[in-house]
């Protein structure tokens with residue numbers, strides 16, 4: 153089959169590889185009908201997350217048709233079913249899964265020993281996302297093996313198109329969880345850094361959850377326009393001061409709730425000297441991530457506020473104003489998304505027409521065009537906000 157394969161930093165190719173096979177009784181194989189490139193894939197593209205190996209198949213946002221099931225699926229799925237595959241692989245039976253904490257499932261990470269050493273305790277297996285999270289082949293491919301498939305799936309009603317359903321596997325619940333983690337009150341200002349696909353979903357989620365005011369920050373004009381269309385007031389951090397604008401919009405008190413939808417690859421710019429220092433430290437391996445957004449959020453957030461972090465961080469960060477965070481009594485919430493925790497609610501909202509997540513798609517192309525689309529998405533060329541690939 154054809155698949156997008158990681159060969160090293162900024163080197164992803166569309167290769168011919170062997171088809172996946174059933175390896176365990178709880179496996180299923182799907183024929184992928186749609187998959188997407190996620191901001192998290194860019195961190196792998198740039199080799200910022202450890203434990204990728206040449207030959208790894210990329211992709212963790214995908215859906216398709218079930219073509220084969222293992223003997224232990226017990227009727228949970230059958231050939232011909234149309235499913236979205238959540239990026240977090242869940243066993244459905246461990247202590248964490250029982251609590252709905254699916255992104256820290258205790259059984260699905262087959263490289264648990266390595267992850268225990270790096271993180272203290274292992275997290276769940278993820279598709280196409282390094283050997284630290286199991287080294288499972290991803291879904292930017294014609295076929296995908298889904299482990300624990302009796303639990304690791306979202307059935308899609310026929311009434312929804314692929315484009316409407318696909319993002320239930322990652323960016324929609326990610327933006328939603330980020331907003332839910334803010335405990336949004338009707339009097340709240342929610343400030344959201346990053347108007348990429350995750351930021352866009354977080355904006356609409358914060359609006360749906362009833363925030364008084366949603367403010368979105370980025371520097372890419374078409375992403376800011378899309379944010380505005382979703383109901384946000386926007387700040388272009390290249391032309392105005394984020395801290396001053398946010399204070400102006402909140403009678404000098406700062407936003408109660410702050411969401412980091414940027415993560416470890418904050419833009420490096422002359423106007424933000426700390427980003428230059430982070431970049432320099434990254435080059436000599438003194439720091440792994442660029443946490444400018446975290447610093448800005450801690451500084452501007454209203455005392456007793458909440459900092460919600462869906463943006464991915466990989467390792468070690470410097471110069472975090474922890475004294476400010478502690479003394480202001482801020483609450484931090486973060487994590488990879490517990491995708492299936494939110495499925496029923498979000499599927500219903502799509503079916504009721506409260507939201508159609510396909511609004512974010514700007515490019516729909518073949519799998520073969522994947523390698524060049526990684527660059528287009530990374531560089532924000534051609535108005536690119538979200539890429540869907542059709543294997």
Ligand SMILES: NC(=O)c1ccc[n+]([C@@H]2O[C@H](COP(=O)([O-])OP(=O)(O)OC[C@H]3O[C@@H](n4cnc5c(N)ncnc54)[C@H](O)[C@@H]3O)[C@@H](O)[C@H]2O)c1
Nearest residue numbers: 191192346348349350370414415418419462463464488489
């Ligand atoms: N927690 C999860 O489960 C989960 C799931 C999906 C994605 N993510 C993460 O969410 C983050 C965003 O993903 P995406 O798909 O939207 O990616 P993206 O790269 O398209 O979006 C990031 C946006 O941040 C903007 N940005 C950069 N520096 C900024 C700054 N200083 N202030 C404001 N905006 C800034 C960029 O211009 C870009 O529009 C990534 O870190 C990704 O790994 C996490």
Ligand SMILES: [Zn+2]
Nearest residue numbers: 190191192322
């Ligand atoms: Zn993702």
Ligand SMILES: [Zn+2]
Nearest residue numbers: 243246249257
């Ligand atoms: Zn589990």
